[in-house]
Amino acid sequence: MSRLRVGLLANPTAAQGTAHRIGRQVDHLLRLAGISVVDLSGPSAAVARARAEDIRDSLTALVVVGGDGTVSLGAEIVAGSPVRLGVVPVGSGNDFARSLGLAVNDPESSTRALLHALSRPVVSVDAIEITAAGHSGPGHRSLALGNLNLGFDALVNARANRARSGHTVRYTTAVLRELRAFTPLPFWMEIDGGDRIELDATVLTLCNTGMFGRGMRMVPDARIDDGVLELATVSGIGRRQLLRLFPRVFAGTHTSLSAVDIRPVEQLTIGLRHGRMLRAYADGEPRELLPLTARVLPGAVRLLAEPSGSMTADPKDSQ
Incomplete structure (x- = not known):
């Protein structure tokens, strides 16, 4: 045996x-x-x-x-x-x-x-640790391996989860229904312990893999073993431009647009101004209400998988 x-x-x-x-x-x-x-x-x-x-x-x-x-x-x-x-x-x-x-x-x-x-040699990948702002410890945290959705993307995820149709249909339907009355969300954020900044954004996602929504490539070049996350934001566009953006996200050709910003971060504390309420979603599941803090946990999870283009194996570390 x-x-x-x-x-x-x-x-x-x-x-x-x-x-x-x-x-x-x-x-x-x-x-x-x-x-x-x-x-x-x-x-x-x-x-x-x-x-x-x-x-x-x-x-x-x-x-x-x-x-x-x-x-x-x-x-x-x-x-x-x-x-x-x-x-x-x-x-x-x-x-x-x-x-x-x-x-x-x-x-x-x-x-x-x-x-x-x-x-085969062990493959270690990063994780996203999510905690309610001002709290810490195992009882207050959750982990994600994919992405943390914080803007329009979180609202779409919530609506899609409530639907009963197939995933592709319900996600597309959720996008169209959320667009009807959506306006950019008034975020405040502190990146890597820096000064608080304010940003009115439409899409705001903290990415590890950079892929969500059944194949949307928000950050096409994301790596899950580099010790950093990518903060992807879309701002300064209206509903029509946002609707036209989504097909480009599936193809990963949206990153050159001026409305799109992608930057590496290790920790993000984020909330909404003016008393607005929003629940974050990560890997398709509801997580903390904003404000929250998310940070990268480098090499936190050892995968049972062959190395892919987004990860490498340590030849000195094997079972």
């Missing part, structure tokens, strides 16, 4: 409930390969997290089956530990997987890739 012990966590609601079935398939394939598998799935994220955290230190890897939100949950469980995070992407968006070039909605290919990566 292999000395490798893998925890398996499937999101019971991802992919219209099929992730649980796919999790059983992945479990079977891993066992056929001689891997010792512990099923950590539960009726809720809280139950699954508790099960995983209870045995985390006995695991070689934690494999999550689901979408971007499930990947974030896995990252929170393994961050800062030697346990590697494997991903079987079967959610609605799968933007984290897409950014790494992983097979999507193909559990057999995903499992083969995981098994191959078990014998």
Whole structure:
């Protein structure tokens, strides 16, 4: 029997409930390969997290089956530990997987890739730590591996999550409906501990992978292992210009526009002026209300994956 012990966590609601079935398939394939598998799935994220955290230190890897939100949950469980995070992407968006070039909605290919990566050097990637402004500590933080959406993009995410149609349809519909009455949001922000600045912006995203909305390439050149995040803002345009911008974001050709600004940051504290309220979203899931602080955690998560164009492996670090 292999000395490798893998925890398996499937999101019971991802992919219209099929992730649980796919999790059983992945479990079977891993066992056929001689891997010792512990099923950590539960009726809720809280139950699954508790099960995983209870045995985390006995695991070689934690494999999550689901979408971007499930990947974030896995990252929170393994961050800062030697346990590697494997991903079987079967959610609605799968933007984290897409950014790494992983097979999507193909559990057999995903499992083969995981098994191959078990014998390869470790790949460490950055994470985004999100806390309510003025709070710190494990009880007040969440992690994201993809992006933190803070502007029009957050409002669209919230509306899309409430819809019942397919992901592509509901995201496009949410964009059109939010545009009807949208006006730029009055942000204040402090970047890397600097002076407070004010900015009226439409889109404002703190990026690690730079991809969200089922393939929108907000920061096409983003790397997830360089120790910095990218703050992408779109400002100074109206509704019509914003609508025309979105097709260019999918192609990644929008970055040359004067309305678009992308800058590297390590920490961002951000809120809204005039008493406005807004909830941030990260990796498709609701997070803190603004104001909040987000910072990069360099190399916080060890992935069970082959290096892609957005990451490199450390040849001296292997299981």
